[in-house]
Amino acid sequence: MTTSGIGIVGTGISGLTLALRLQQLGVDVTLYAEKTADEMRSGRLPNTVARMWHTRDRERALGSEHFVSDGSLARRATISIKSEPPLEFEGTLAQPMHAVDFRLLLPALLDDFTARGGRLVVTHPSPGADDVSRWSASQELIVVAAGRRSVAELFPRDGHRSPYDRPQRSLLAGLYTGIRPADFGYNVSPGCGEVFQMPMWTRNGLAAAMLVEAIPGGPMEPVTQMSYEDDPRAFIRTLENVLAEHTPRIAERIDHGSFDLLGPDDLLQGAVTPVVRIPVARLSTGRIALAVGDAWITNDPITGQGANLGSHSAWVAAEAIAAGGPYDEAFALSVAAEMWKVAGPVTDWSNAFLQPPAEHVLRLFMGATTDQSLADLFINLFSDPVTAWSLFSDPAEVDALMASRVKVAS
Numbered sequence: 001m002t003t004s005g006i007g008i009v010g011t012g013i014s015g016l017t018l019a020l021r022l023q024q025l026g027v028d029v030t031l032y033a034e035k036t037a038d039e040m041r042s043g044r045l046p047n048t049v050a051r052m053w054h055t056r057d058r059e060r061a062l063g064s065e066h067f068v069s070d071g072s073l074a075r076r077a078t079i080s081i082k083s084e085p086p087l088e089f090e091g092t093l094a095q096p097m098h099a100v101d102f103r104l105l106l107p108a109l110l111d112d113f114t115a116r117g118g119r120l121v122v123t124h125p126s127p128g129a130d131d132v133s134r135w136s137a138s139q140e141l142i143v144v145a146a147g148r149r150s151v152a153e154l155f156p157r158d159g160h161r162s163p164y165d166r167p168q169r170s171l172l173a174g175l176y177t178g179i180r181p182a183d184f185g186y187n188v189s190p191g192c193g194e195v196f197q198m199p200m201w202t203r204n205g206l207a208a209a210m211l212v213e214a215i216p217g218g219p220m221e222p223v224t225q226m227s228y229e230d231d232p233r234a235f236i237r238t239l240e241n242v243l244a245e246h247t248p249r250i251a252e253r254i255d256h257g258s259f260d261l262l263g264p265d266d267l268l269q270g271a272v273t274p275v276v277r278i279p280v281a282r283l284s285t286g287r288i289a290l291a292v293g294d295a296w297i298t299n300d301p302i303t304g305q306g307a308n309l310g311s312h313s314a315w316v317a318a319e320a321i322a323a324g325g326p327y328d329e330a331f332a333l334s335v336a337a338e339m340w341k342v343a344g345p346v347t348d349w350s351n352a353f354l355q356p357p358a359e360h361v362l363r364l365f366m367g368a369t370t371d372q373s374l375a376d377l378f379i380n381l382f383s384d385p386v387t388a389w390s391l392f393s394d395p396a397e398v399d400a401l402m403a404s405r406v407k408v409a410s
Contacts, residue, residue, distance in 0.1 A: 005029060006321055007139035009132060010146025011040070013049075013102075014293025014310035016109040018143060020062045021318035023118055030119045032135065034126055034147070037107035037114075041203075045268045046102050048173045048209040050074070050184065050198055050304055052383040053095030055311040066108040067100040072201035074099065077184040077379045080249050081365070088249070089368045091379030097184060099200040099209055101175070129153035129283075136287040141327035143317060145293045145310075155277035155291045161347065167271035168354040169193065169300055172212040172224040175200065175266040178259030179208040179250070189246035190356070193220045194302060197250050204262050210250075212242070213302055220246060229264050236260055272300050274351055279336040280329060290332040292317050297343055299350040305385055309346045313339045345389035352392065360395035367402055374405055 005028030008015050019031045035043070051059075059065050073096040080088035114120050123131065128149040136142045144150055184198040193214040200209035214220035223242050228235040236259060244251040261267055279296045281289040293310035320335045321327070352358075357365070368375040381388035391397050 005139060007032060007135050007142045009127060009135075009142065009144045009150060010293070010295065011035070011106060011110055012146045012293055012310065013055075013106070013109075013307045014295075014314045015143075015145030016106060016113065017058065017062075017311050018145065018292065018314035018318050019113050019118060020064055020109065021058075021315060022321060023113060023116055024062060025318065025322040027318075027322050028119075030121060030135075030139065031110075031113060032121050032123055032127065033110070034123060036122055037110045040107045040110070041103050043103055044265045045173060045175060047268065047301075047306075048099070048175075048196070048198075048200065048211050049102060049307040050097045050099045051311070052097050052308050053093075054383065055308045056095075056098055058311055058315055062112075064109055064112045067104055067201045068098060069201050069206065071181065071199055071206040072099055073097070074184040074198055077186065077382075078182075078249070079186045079365070079368075079378070080188065080247070082187070082189045082246060082248070086248070087365065087369055089365075089375040089378070091368075091372075091375040091377075093383070094380050095383070097198075097383070099198050101200060101202040104201070104203060126150070132289055133283040133285055136283045136285045136289065139287070140325060141321065141332075142283070142287065142289045143321075144289050144291050144295045145314070146295055151277070151291070151295045154281040154283075154289055155279065155295065158276045158278050161276035162274065163351055164274050164354075167216065167273050167300075169213040169302065170216055170221045170224040170271050171269065171301070172214070173268040174210055175202055175262045176208045176210060176259065177262055178255045178257070180253035180255070181206075181208075182253060185249060187247040187249060189220065191215065192218045192246055195243070195247045195250060196301075196304065197247075202262065202266075207262055211301065212239075213300070224269055228261060228267055232260070272298060274298060274300050274347075274354070276347060279339075280332040282329065288327060288329055288332050290317065290335060292339065296336075296339075297347060299347055300354055302353045303346070303350045303385070303388075304382060305346045305350060309343055309385075312342050316342075342386060346385045349385060349389040349392060358392075358395070360398040361392055363402060364391070364398050367405065371405055374401075 009032045011033040075096045078090045126148045187195045196211040279291045368378045
């Protein structure tokens with residue numbers, strides 16, 4: 001059988017960004033998907049994602065910018081740590097972040113790919129390693145961006161880059177009505193967990209997206225494991241109590257008479273074990289499979305970097321693939337090394353923030369409560385993870401930054 005083009009497994013943000021970029025660069029692509037666009041639209045909430053300006057720039061470059069409504073753009077962000085009084089600051093984003101339900105965005109990107117002549121193969125059920133190997137016989141390279149079975153079978157855990165062997169948070173993501181609008185909020189209850197809240201464009205228009213990250217065994221965890229469908233009122237009452245106790249800034253914007261999920265499918269519960277996998281696999285055909293996105297790295301969403309890292313990694317891979325082969329193991333390892341330049345800082349930052357903050361990070365936070373320029377810098381670090389981790393990982397850098405602020409003030 002003759003080989004031709006690139007095969008991509010998975011239609012998350014990584015797989016679709018890669019497919020669209022390769023298509024734009026004139027590379028022949030076959031996209032293997034577990035669901036059609038319509039099946040994706042009608043599914044359960046997959047996540048609550050904020051896309052930073054770099055990711056949005058890539059979508060604009062692809063001609064695939066969708067669902068940009070003014071209310072779904074967050075231009076300011078507030079960070080709050082529960083204490084007496086609360087320690088908090090607000091900053092202005094240099095470029096707004098955008099939040100849209102991925103049940104809208106991903107099908108729209110898939111429709112863009114097929115409308116432009118892209119080849120789509122819908123597979124049921126989730127493909128395994130044997131499927132990927134079979135497909136590779138007619139492809140020059142297979143890139144795996146998603147797939148429960150194929151990921152586990154092809155790409156083993158990289159123990160050197162994966163410090164955790166179990167989830168560090170119990171997660172509850174949902175879309176809600178009955179919350180007064182506000183920009184992005186990152187709320188921390190020390191020793192208990194974190195709550196993200198932001199406006200999101202959904203299938204029902206503008207709503208409030210909320211992600212609860214509860215420390216296992218702590219007081220926030222029970223609500224992440226309650227069934228909404230068994231007793232909706234009990235679930236909502238429990239969530240309201242958790243927010244009142246741990247995130248008062250969110251609680252004060254709730255209308256208790258109308259606060260509720262948009263619908264039973266607008267809820268996602270579970271847990272993530274952070275893991276980095278070996279990104280290159282040799283298939284039974286002798287060809288190479290390269291992992292990108294969640295197939296390669298699964299981080300806890302505590303720093304909000306998942307989709308943004310997936311988009312970045314796909315772009316890096318696309319540029320390398322379009323430059324030409326041979327698509328051998330050396331090629332795949334070189335692509336992985338290039339992707340790791342951003343993925344490494346994101347992973348280290350995400351893993352570090354699952355632990356209590358270091359003393360120098362708290363100093364930086366305290367400085368931001370009284371220095372607006374420092375607050376703005378802190379807020380914009382979420383759009384620049386390499387700089388963020390360079391700062392957060394180095395007490396000397398924080399000290400130098402704080403000292404420079406004191407000199408400017410004096």
